Amino acid sequence: xxxxxxxxxxxxxxxxxxxxxxxxxxxxxxxxxxxxxxxxxxxxxxxxxxxxxxxxxxxxxxxxxxxxxxxxxxxxxxxxxxxxxxxxxxxxxxxxxxxxxxxxxxxxxxxxxxxxxxxxxxxxxxxxxxxxxxxxxxxxxxxxxxxxxxxxxxxxxxxxxxxxxxxxxxxxxxxxxxxxxxxxxxxxxxxxxxxxxxxxxxxxxxxxxxxxxxxxxxxxxxxxxxxxxxxxxxxxxxxxxxxxxxxxxxxxxxxxxxxxxxxxxxxxxxxxxxxxxxxxxxxxxxxxxxxxxxxxxxxxxxxxxxxxxxxxxxxxxxxxxxxxxxxxxxxxxxx
Amino acid sequence: xxxxxxxxxxxxxxxxxxxxxxxxxxxxxxxxxxxxxxxxxxxxxxxxxxxxxxxxxxxxxxxxxxxxxxxxxxxxxxxxxxxxxxxxxxxxxxxxxxxxxxxxxxxxxxxxxxxxxxxxxxxxxxxxxxxxxxxxxxxxxxxxxxxxxxxxxxxxxxxxxxxxxxxxxxxxxxxxxxxxxxxxxxxxxxxxxxxxxxxxxxxxxxxxxxxxxxxxxxxxxxxxxxxxxxxxxxxxxxxxxxxxxxxxxxxxxxxxxxxxxxxxxxxxxxxxxxxxxxxxxxxxxxxxxxxxxxxxxxxxxxxxxxxxxxxxxxxxxxxxxxxxxxxxxxxxxxx
DNA sequence: AACGTTTCTGAAAACGATTGCAGAAAGGAC
DNA sequence: GTCCTTTCTGCAATCGTTTTCAGAAACGTT
Numbered sequence: 001x002x003x004x005x006x007x008x009x010x011x012x013x014x015x016x017x018x019x020x021x022x023x024x025x026x027x028x029x030x031x032x033x034x035x036x037x038x039x040x041x042x043x044x045x046x047x048x049x050x051x052x053x054x055x056x057x058x059x060x061x062x063x064x065x066x067x068x069x070x071x072x073x074x075x076x077x078x079x080x081x082x083x084x085x086x087x088x089x090x091x092x093x094x095x096x097x098x099x100x101x102x103x104x105x106x107x108x109x110x111x112x113x114x115x116x117x118x119x120x121x122x123x124x125x126x127x128x129x130x131x132x133x134x135x136x137x138x139x140x141x142x143x144x145x146x147x148x149x150x151x152x153x154x155x156x157x158x159x160x161x162x163x164x165x166x167x168x169x170x171x172x173x174x175x176x177x178x179x180x181x182x183x184x185x186x187x188x189x190x191x192x193x194x195x196x197x198x199x200x201x202x203x204x205x206x207x208x209x210x211x212x213x214x215x216x217x218x219x220x221x222x223x224x225x226x227x228x229x230x231x232x233x234x235x236x237x238x239x240x241x242x243x244x245x246x247x248x249x250x251x252x253x254x255x256x257x258x259x260x261x262x263x264x265x266x267x268x269x270x271x272x273x274x275x276x277x278x279x280x281x282x283x284x285x286x287x288x289x290x291x292x293x294x295x296x297x298x299x300x301x302x303x304x305x306x307x308x309x310x311x312x313x314x315x316x317x318x319x320x321x322x323x324x325x326x327x328x329x330x331x332x333x334x335x
Numbered sequence: 336x337x338x339x340x341x342x343x344x345x346x347x348x349x350x351x352x353x354x355x356x357x358x359x360x361x362x363x364x365x366x367x368x369x370x371x372x373x374x375x376x377x378x379x380x381x382x383x384x385x386x387x388x389x390x391x392x393x394x395x396x397x398x399x400x401x402x403x404x405x406x407x408x409x410x411x412x413x414x415x416x417x418x419x420x421x422x423x424x425x426x427x428x429x430x431x432x433x434x435x436x437x438x439x440x441x442x443x444x445x446x447x448x449x450x451x452x453x454x455x456x457x458x459x460x461x462x463x464x465x466x467x468x469x470x471x472x473x474x475x476x477x478x479x480x481x482x483x484x485x486x487x488x489x490x491x492x493x494x495x496x497x498x499x500x501x502x503x504x505x506x507x508x509x510x511x512x513x514x515x516x517x518x519x520x521x522x523x524x525x526x527x528x529x530x531x532x533x534x535x536x537x538x539x540x541x542x543x544x545x546x547x548x549x550x551x552x553x554x555x556x557x558x559x560x561x562x563x564x565x566x567x568x569x570x571x572x573x574x575x576x577x578x579x580x581x582x583x584x585x586x587x588x589x590x591x592x593x594x595x596x597x598x599x600x601x602x603x604x605x606x607x608x609x610x611x612x613x614x615x616x617x618x619x620x621x622x623x624x625x626x627x628x629x630x631x632x633x634x635x636x637x638x639x640x641x642x643x644x645x646x647x648x649x650x651x652x653x654x655x656x657x658x659x660x661x662x663x664x665x666x667x668x669x670x
Numbered sequence: 671a672a673c674g675t676t677t678c679t680g681a682a683a684a685c686g687a688t689t690g691c692a693g694a695a696a697g698g699a700c
Numbered sequence: 701g702t703c704c705t706t707t708c709t710g711c712a713a714t715c716g717t718t719t720t721c722a723g724a725a726a727c728g729t730t
Contacts, residue, residue: 022678022718022719024718030678053685054717059686081433117385350709351710369709388685392687393715
C-alpha cells in the first residue's frame with residue numbers, strides 16, 4: 001500500500017502540486033476557497049508530509065541534537081526533559097545522544113551533527129577548551145552549551161551558553177564551612193584532568209582554604225565519578241584523615257559519603273559535616289537534609305531551549321550565567 | 336559553500352555515481368581497487384552522506400522513537416540511557432519525546448511516529464488497553480512497550496514488551512509486611528483510574544490483605560504522583576490513621592514518606608515500617624536503607640533495545656517478563 | 671473593448687541518494 | 701583471434717517535496 005503524497009492530493013483536489021505545497025506551508029497567494037478545499041482533502045486522505053523529501057529539498061532538517069557528555073545524572077535528566085518540551089512544541093525533532101568517556105568529545109559531536117544533519121546542537125555538561133574553537137567553526141550551526149565549563153579566552157561569538165559560576169558557588173560553600181570553624185575539610189571531587197566542572201569547583205576549594213590560611217593537603221582530596229557508590233568509597237578513604245567536614249562536588253556523591261559516615265558509626269553532622277552541590281530534590285528529603293548549592297535545573301533547560309530557538313532565528317549568540325542558591329540543610333554545623 | 340555529494344565523489348574518482356553508492360553501502364560487485372580509491376576520496380573530501388536523500392529514496396528512515404509516558408522519573412532515565420546506547424551503536428537515530436498527561440496517549444504516539452517517519456517505537460511506561468489494538472495495527476512499525484501494563488486480552492502478535500509482573504511483585508512485598516505482624520498497612524498509590532501500573536500494585540495490596548483476613552479500608556490509601564513531595568503529603572494524611580507500616584508504589588514517594596514520618600517526630604522503622612517499589616540506587620543510600628522491590632532498569636533498557644533490533648530484522652514479536660528482586664533494607668521491622 | 675494590474679496557479683527543475691538494467695572490460699576455452 | 705562467461709560499471713529513472721517562473725484569471729480603468 002502506497003502512502004498518499006502531495007501529488008495524490010493535488011489530483012483529487014484538481015489543483016497543481018505547487019498549490020498544495022503552498023497550502024501546506026501556509027504561504028500567501030492561495031485563494032481562501034482553494035485552500036479550504038485542499039485542507040479538507042488532506043484531512044480526508046490522512047496525508048502526512050514526508051519529512052525526508054522536505055528536508056532534502058530544503059537542504060536542511062528540523063532536527064536538534066542533545067549531546068550529553070559524561071555520566072548521566074539525575075541532574076541532566078531534568079534539563080533534558082524541559083529542553084525537549086520546549087523544542088518539540090516548536091516543531092523541532094529532538095535527537096538524543098550520550099557520549100561516553102571524555103575523549104574525542106567534540107569530534108564525536110561534529111560527527112553526530114553532520115550525520116544527522118542537525119540544525120542546532122545542545123551540549124550538556126563537559127567543558128570547552130580554547131583549542132577547540134576550530135571545531136566550533138566547522139560546525140556551522142547554532143550551538144549552545146548548558147552546564148559546561150568554558151575555558152577562558154574562547155571566542156564568545158562562536159556559541160551560546162547557559163551556565164552557572166561554578167567557582168563562585170563552590171567558593172561560597174567552602175567558605176561557609178570555614179566560617180563555621182572547620183579546618184580539616186575533605187573534598188570529594190571527580191574526573192582526571194579533563195572534567196572542568198570538577199576542576200573549577202576544586203580550585204574554589206583550594207582558594208577558599210588559602211584565603212583562610214589553611215594549608216592545602218592533597219590527602220584530603222578524593223575522587224569519584226558522580227555516583228553514590230563512588231561517593232561512598234571516596235569518603236571511606238577520607239575517614240582515616242579525621243576530617244570534620246567534607247565537600248562533595250555533587251549531591252549524589254554527598255549522599256554516598258553520608259552513608260559511609262553512618263556505616264562507620266559516625267554521625268552527620270555531629271562528627272562530620274557534609275556539603276553537596278546541585279541541590280537535587282532528593283537531598284532535601286534525606287534525613288538529615290543535605291546542605292547544598294542549588295542549580296536551577298529546569299530553568300536551565302528552559303533557558304537553553306529558548307535561546308536556541310532565538311539564535312535559530314537571529315544568529316546572535318547569547319551567554320547567560322544563572323544564579324545558584326546556597327541552601328543550608330541539616331548536614332552542616334559549627335564546631 | 337556547497338556540501339560535497341555523491342556526484343562530486345564520482346567525478347573526482349572517475350567512476351559513476353552508482354559505483355560510489357555501492358561502495359558506501361558495502362555492496363559486492365565492486366573491484367577492490369576501485370573501492371579503495373573511492374573510499375580514499377570520500378575521506379579526502381570529507382564526504383558525509385545526506386540522510387534525507389537516503390531516507391527519501393529508501394522510503395524509510397533510521398529513526399527510532401522513545402515515547403515517554405507520564406512523569407519522568409529517575410527510573411526512566413536509566414532505561415533511556417541504556418536504550419540509546421544500544422540503538423545508536425547499531426546506527427539508528429534516537430528521537431525522544433515526552434508525552435504529558437495521560438490523555439490521547441496513543442494518538443499522540445501515532446502522530447509522532449508518522450511525522451518523524453519512525454521505523455521503530457519504544458513506549459516507556461503507561462498502559463495498553465484492549466480497545467487500543469486498532470491503533471497498534473495502524474502503526475505498521477515494530478513497537479515495544481517497556482514497563483507498561485498490558486491489559487488482558489490484547490493480541491500479543493501486535494507488539495513486543497519488556498515488563499515486570501507488578502501484581503506479583505507488589506503482592507510479595509505486602510505479604511512480607513503482613514508476615515511481620517503488620518495489620519494496619521497504609522498505601523501510597525498514584526494516578527486516578529488511568530495509571531495501570533499503580534492499579535496492578537493496588538490490586539495486589541488489596542488481595543494480600545484479604546488473604547490475611549485483613550479488611551480493606553480505603554482511608555488507608557492515599558494518592559501521589561511519583562514525586563517525593565507527593566509522597567510526603569500522602570504520608571501526612573496517613574499519619575492520622577495510626578498505620579504501623581506503609582507501602583509506597585515508588586521509591587521516590589517512599590522517601591518522601593520517610594521524611595514526613597521523621598518530621599513528625601516518629602521513627603522509621605520503629606514506629607512505622609516503610610516499603611518502596613523500584614529499587615532505585617538512592618534508596619540503598621538512605622539511612623535507614625529502604626526496603627524495596629527492585630526492578631532491573633538498565634537491563635530493561637538493554638532488553639528493550641535488543642528485542643527491538645531483532646524485530647526490526649525478523650518481525651517476530653517477543654514478550655519477556657523480567658524478574659524483580661525483593662530487597663530487604665532497614666526500613667521494615669517485625670511488630 | 672482594450673489594456674494594465676493584481677492575484678492566483680501549474681509545469682518543471684531541482685535536492686542527493688539508490689537500483690534495475692544494459693552493456694563494457696576482463697578472463698577463459700578453443 | 702573469436703566467442704562465451706563472468707565480473708564490473710555507468711546511465712537514467714525514481715523517491716516526494718519546494719520553488720522559480722511564466723502565464724492564466726479576475727478585476728478595475730479608461
